[in-house]
Amino acid sequence: MPIQLYNNLHRRLETFEPADPERVTLYVCGPTVYNYVHIGNARPPVVFGVLARLLRRRYGNLRYARNITDVDDKINAAAIEQGVPISVITERFSRAYAEDMAALGVEPPDLVPHATAHIGEILRMCERLIQSGHAYVAEQHVLFAVDSFPDYGKLSRRSTDEMLAGARVEVAPYKRSPGDFVLWKPSTPELPGWDSPWGRGRPGWHIECSAMCEAHLGDTIDIHAGGVDLQFPHHENEIAQSTCAHGGKVFARFWLHNGMLNMDGRKMSKSLGNVFRVHDLIDKYPPEALRYALLSAHYRQPLDWSEQLIEQSIRTLDRLYGTLRELDDISVSQSERTVPAAFEAALNDDLNTPQALAALAQIAGSARQAQSAVERHAGKAALLGAGELIGLLQQDPEVWFCRGLANASVDAEAIEKLLEERRLAKLRRDFGRADMLRQQLKDQGVEIEDGANGTRWKLAGAGNVNQH
C-alpha cells in the first residue's frame, strides 16, 4: 500500500515515491534556541517523527535532519539581557529541547545540524547567488532578488503585488524590490559575526536551512516539513534560494505543513504569551499523554489545547495500558511484534493519526476479549507493534499506572502495608474495615482494584499527582 501525503506545493494528496528509495531524505524545521519551547513547537517533531518512523520502516535508509537555529536576533537579545555569550544560551536551550523531545517520545533525527556550524556553506551559497544574478549586495547586506525568480510565491500562492498590498512592515530603502529578503546582514562589534566578503556579519534567517539541506541531504530532498506559519515567508524563501543556487533544480518534492495549536481559539505563540512550555508540562502530566494529545488530531488540522484534552488522553491511555496489564503473562519478543494492516493504512493515508488511534482502540478491544493463548499473544503483539510505530505504549504498564510515584507524596511501602491490612480484614469478612482502608488510600490518591490474583493499585486522577 502506497504512502499518500498531502503535498502543500500542489494542494493535493499525492502518492509518495522517493527520488531514490535507497536514500530517502526528510528535513524538518527545528527550533531557534533562545528559550524553552512550548507545546505547539512540539507538534512538528512529534507528527513528522511518526512520518520518519513510517518511512524508516518502509525504506530502511532514511536521512532525517532537523536543524537547530543557534544564531538569531532573539538569541542575541537573550544573551545581552543575561550578560552571557550566545553559546551559553544556545547550548542550554538546545539541550533542553533534546530532553523535552525525548520525554515526548520523539526519536532523535539522524542529523541535527547547527546554523553556526555551516557559515562556510552559507557564504558560498550567497556568493553563488550573487554570481548568478539572483542576489545583490547593498550596504553590507546580501539580498535575494525575488524578481529574479519567476516562481516566487508559488508555495504560498501569492504574488509579489499582493504581498506589497498587504505589507505591514516598512521596506528597507536599500532593497531593489520590497519582497527582497536578507541572506546576510552586517553585525555590530558586540553582536556575533563572521568575516565575509561583505564585512563582518551574520546570516539571515532563511539561508541556513537551504545551506544545511544542501550540505547534508543534497540539492533535491524528498520531503520538507514544518509549521504552516512557516510557509510564508520562510519556506517560500528557502525554495527561492535553493532553486536558484542549484540552477533551477527542484528543492523539495513534497512540502508538508502542520496546523497550529490553539489556546482559547487563538494560536499558541510566544509573541502572544499564551503558551504552555513542554518543560513545565512534562513535570505536571505524564509525557506520553501529551504525545497522545498531540496525535489525537490530524496534523493538518488546528488542535485546541486544553487541560481537558490532556486528561482525556490520560484516561484513554489508562485503558490501553490496562489492556496490556491484563496481558502481563504473555511474552512478546521484538521480532514477534506486528503492525495490523488497518493501523498502518491509516498512517499511510496522509498520517491520519486519529484514525490510527481508533484502530489502536479496536486492537486493544479484541486483545481484551481474546480467550486463547494464541489470540492473546497476537493481541499483545499487535498492540505493541502498532504502539511502537506511533511512539506509544512502550512503557511497562506498572510504570504507567504508578506515574510520578517517585515525586508523589505517597510511598509504595506504606500502600502495600495498608493493602495487606485490608486483605486480612476481607479474609475475616470485616468489610467495614476493608472499605475504610480503601477510602483512606483513595484520600491519598491511590485507587485499588480487587482481582483474581489479588489487589492492585494505581495513582488516580490526572496529571497533578506528579506535581512537586
Next chain:
RNA sequence: GGCCGGGUGGCAGAGUGGUCAUGCAGCGGCCUGCAAAGCCGCGUACGUCGGUUCGAUUCCGGUCCCGGCCUCCA
C-alpha cells in the same frame, strides 16, 4: 484588504452520496461482599439558506461565524 484553512453528538475527533467511526464523559444492565476494572446495551451529530440527486453531513452556490499567513513565529 489579499491568499488559505475550518465549522460533525456533552467533549475530543475521523470519515462518507444511501447499515457502524473511535476515544473520553454520561445512563442502564452483567459481574462484584461493596467498589474498580472488564463485558453488553443506550443516546436519531454533521453552522445556515438554496441547488443537483430517487436520496446530501458528504457534491455545487450563497450566507454567517471562527482561525492562520501577509516578511518574529512550529
